[in-house]
Amino acid sequence: MIDLPAAAAAIGLLSGSIHAWLWVVPGLLIGLLFGALPGISVTMALALVLPASLYMDFLPAIIFLTSVYTGAGFGGSIPAVLINIPGTSAAVATTFDGYPMARSGRHNEALGLALVASCIGVLGSYIVLFLTVEPMADIVLRIGPFEMAAIGIWGMVLLGSIGGGSLAKGLFASGLGLLFGMVGMNTAGYMRGDMGIPWLLDGVPTIPAMVGLLAASQLFGLINSRFIVDKAEDRRISIRRILAGGAEALRHPVVLLRGSIIGVVIGAVPGIGASVANLVSYAETRRTAPDRESFGKGNPKGVVASESANSSSEGGSMATMLALGIPGGGATAILLAAFAMHNVVGGPRFMEESRDLVYAIILSNFAQALILLPVGIGFVLVASSVVRLPMRYLIPSVLVLSTMGAFAVEGSIAGPLTLYVFGVLGWLMARFGFPVAAVVVGLLLGRLIETELLRAWQLSGGELARLLDYPWAIGIIVLMLVTLGVSAWKEARRRPA
Amino acid sequence: MCIAWGQALFTTALAGAVLAFLLEARGVSLVADNLLLLQPTAIATLVLWLVILAGCLRPRAVRTADAEAVEAEVAAESPRDLARVLLLVLAFGACIAGLEPLGYDVSFWLFVLAALALGGERNPVALALFPPIFTALLIWGFRALVPYPFPTSLL
Numbered sequence: 042m043i044d045l046p047a048a049a050a051a052i053g054l055l056s057g058s059i060h061a062w063l064w065v066v067p068g069l070l071i072g073l074l075f076g077a078l079p080g081i082s083v084t085m086a087l088a089l090v091l092p093a094s095l096y097m098d099f100l101p102a103i104i105f106l107t108s109v110y111t112g113a114g115f116g117g118s119i120p121a122v123l124i125n126i127p128g129t130s131a132a133v134a135t136t137f138d139g140y141p142m143a144r145s146g147r148h149n150e151a152l153g154l155a156l157v158a159s160c161i162g163v164l165g166s167y168i169v170l171f172l173t174v175e176p177m178a179d180i181v182l183r184i185g186p187f188e189m190a191a192i193g194i195w196g197m198v199l200l201g202s203i204g205g206g207s208l209a210k211g212l213f214a215s216g217l218g219l220l221f222g223m224v225g226m227n228t229a230g231y232m233r234g235d236m237g238i239p240w241l242l243d244g245v246p247t248i249p250a251m252v253g254l255l256a257a258s259q260l261f262g263l264i265n266s267r268f269i270v271d272k273a274e275d276r277r278i279s280i281r282r283i284l285a286g287g288a289e290a291l292r293h294p295v296v297l298l299r300g301s302i303i304g305v306v307i308g309a310v311p312g313i314g315a316s317v318a319n320l321v322s323y324a325e326t327r328r329t330a331p332d333r334e335s336f337g338k339g340n341p342k343g344v345v346a347s348e349s350a351n352s353s354s355e356g357g358s359m360a361t362m363l364a365l366g367i368p369g370g371g372a373t374a375i376l377l378a379a380f381a382m383h384n385v386v387g388g389p390r391f392m393e394e395s396r397d398l399v400y401a402i403i404l405s406n407f408a409q410a411l412i413l414l415p416v417g418i419g420f421v422l423v424a425s426s427v428v429r430l431p432m433r434y435l436i437p438s439v440l441v442l443s444t445m446g447a448f449a450v451e452g453s454i455a456g457p458l459t460l461y462v463f464g465v466l467g468w469l470m471a472r473f474g475f476p477v478a479a480v481v482v483g484l485l486l487g488r489l490i491e492t493e494l495l496r497a498w499q500l501s502g503g504e505l506a507r508l509l510d511y512p513w514a515i516g517i518i519v520l521m522l523v524t525l526g527v528s529a530w531k532e533a534r535r536r537p538a
Numbered sequence: 539m540c541i542a543w544g545q546a547l548f549t550t551a552l553a554g555a556v557l558a559f560l561l562e563a564r565g566v567s568l569v570a571d572n573l574l575l576l577q578p579t580a581i582a583t584l585v586l587w588l589v590i591l592a593g594c595l596r597p598r599a600v601r602t603a604d605a606e607a608v609e610a611e612v613a614a615e616s617p618r619d620l621a622r623v624l625l626l627v628l629a630f631g632a633c634i635a636g637l638e639p640l641g642y643d644v645s646f647w648l649f650v651l652a653a654l655a656l657g658g659e660r661n662p663v664a665l666a667l668f669p670p671i672f673t674a675l676l677i678w679g680f681r682a683l684v685p686y687p688f689p690t691s692l693l
Binding site (some may be wrong): 089233 | 544545548549552556559563566567570571572574575576579580582583586587589590593602619623624626628630631633634638642646649650653654656657658659668672673676680683684685686688693
């Protein structure tokens with residue numbers, strides 16, 4: 042599976058070019074910074090630095106951009122842990138246990154867990170990519186709308202069924218999120234629920250709504266607290282505890298491995314990527330854990346599951362991009378644009394003719410994952426000081442920063458308005474015991490599930506029997522129904538007679 | 539019979555919005571391309587509303603543990619604490635509403651000042667300096683980063 046002469050040529054390319062390595066640390070730092078800023082997505086970070094790469098040679102340019110990509114992948118988890126704002130949509134599941142860990146004074150450990158899980162996720166995904174870049178492309182081509190819709194529904198229903206204290210409330214919140222995701226014009230051209238507001242035709246702005254639901258709603262309720270972490274001794278920033286958290290990640294090899302595999306596979310599917318991978322990995326880890334009741338309350342395995350999956354999805358999406366020339370998402374679309382700027386076209390011919398470059402890109406990413414560890418620790422040490430800020434300063438600062446982030450995503454007042462409406466809704470939902478995260482998941486997946494279901498419906502000509510031709514999709518749906526049944530049964534048993 | 543009124547009313551309001559969305563979507567078109575996922579999701583959500591409502595309306599002896607926990611948490615909050623949260627929500631709403639007429643700079647400045655005061659900051663130097671300095675840094679930073687123009691009055 043490995044073309045050894047090409048791999049040797051790749052090592053030669055990398056060892057002979059100091060310029061390629063000069064850009065790794067700046068790229069990681071830029072990625073960490075942009076990833077940590079709410080509202081600034083990985084795609085936006087890459088778009089902002091893309092012009093700078095025009096003046097570099099092809100390999101240093103791609104290494105610089107993939108460093109930004111790798112840094113942003115972990116950067117998103119920092120605000121997710123510290124202030125419950127996922128810096129990117131790929132870090133949504135990191136908030137579920139990362140933020141409760143921070144609230145209980147374990148922010149150092151949570152960030153260490155996230156960092157090591159991210160590094161291992163990136164490393165694992167590129168090892169998989171190094172070994173299987175060609176067969177992966179073949180698998181990706183076999184995944185159709187039936188399978189994609191099934192994956193989306195799976196992630197959503199699993200989270201709805203296990204979030205919060207009540208199954209009915211979890212599913213209600215998921216349904217609500219799914220309906221929010223369907224507002225506006227669908228792919229068949231029907232306009233629903235837009236209330237005559239022009240910007241709602243494109244749907245509810247996802248990132249502002251997500252930040253409103255998860256962060257603004259929490260911040261409203263925290264006005265009566267003095268600090269994120271109550272006890273003064275727990276607010277200390279400790280490199281020893283960050284490293285201890287990192288070491289703890291290694292004590293969950295199954296969670297790491299499962300997250301990495303889920304990340305690579307889902308990341309490779311165009312249009313799905315890291316924002317779904319972290320949710321599916323989290324849901325699977327929670328479903329199979331013996332201590333599932335402690336998830337959502339600060340279980341380290343939740344952070345490991347989410348971060349290993351969102352980081353490893355980078356390798357998956359790179360596989361699709363390199364082997365097929367298809368961008369799996371916005372970030373890989375920018376990378377393909379960088380290819381084009383250097384007169385290189387990604388895809389099967391690039392794989393065939395420039396395999397040494399493909400291997401050089403993959404090998405440089407191994408190095409990036411290893412360099413991310415010390416760079417990430419340094420960045421985390423600075424970023425963690427947020428827990429020392431009094432809430433009376435933190436709340437207005439974060440709300441205003443999020444508002445600007447929401448504006449930056451949409452380029453209009455639509456972003457801030459959405460942030461506010463969903464912030465208030467999230468606060469009310471949390472107050473009445475609804476799992477707000479389930480709404481976020483539904484919102485993220487609603488449009489995707491509807492689009493894929495519509496495609497599947499059109500492909501089958503409206504005949505349900507055609508579903509039998511897609512055993513993988515059926516398998517996923519059966520697994521989902523069994524999980525749902527088990528959750529309902531367990532809840533019924535918990536209730537007093 | 540002891541009814542969890544807050545939860546019941548909130549869930550009913552959400553269910554009302556779901557029903558309105560379903561009816562509006564059905565008004566657009568009844569074809570599968572329009573309702574394939576929307577209609578079953580809306581109906582399932584309405585059924586779940588009935589289940590949640592039943593949990594809120596049962597006699598205290600058989601109310602679900604979840605409903606009890608929510609009621610206990612809400613009851614533990616003092617009226618003063620709740621008033622502070624509501625004032626913050628209103629202040630943030632006013633800030634968002636003022637972004638275009640007042641400008642992002644003035645609106646943010648006033649909101650940060652109000653939120654600091656609500657959070658208990660009484661140091662006049664901090665109240666005078668932090669809001670304008672933070673706002674200025676934010677506006678200049680985002681102006682450098684974001685390609686879209688946004689209205690400001692002073693900066």
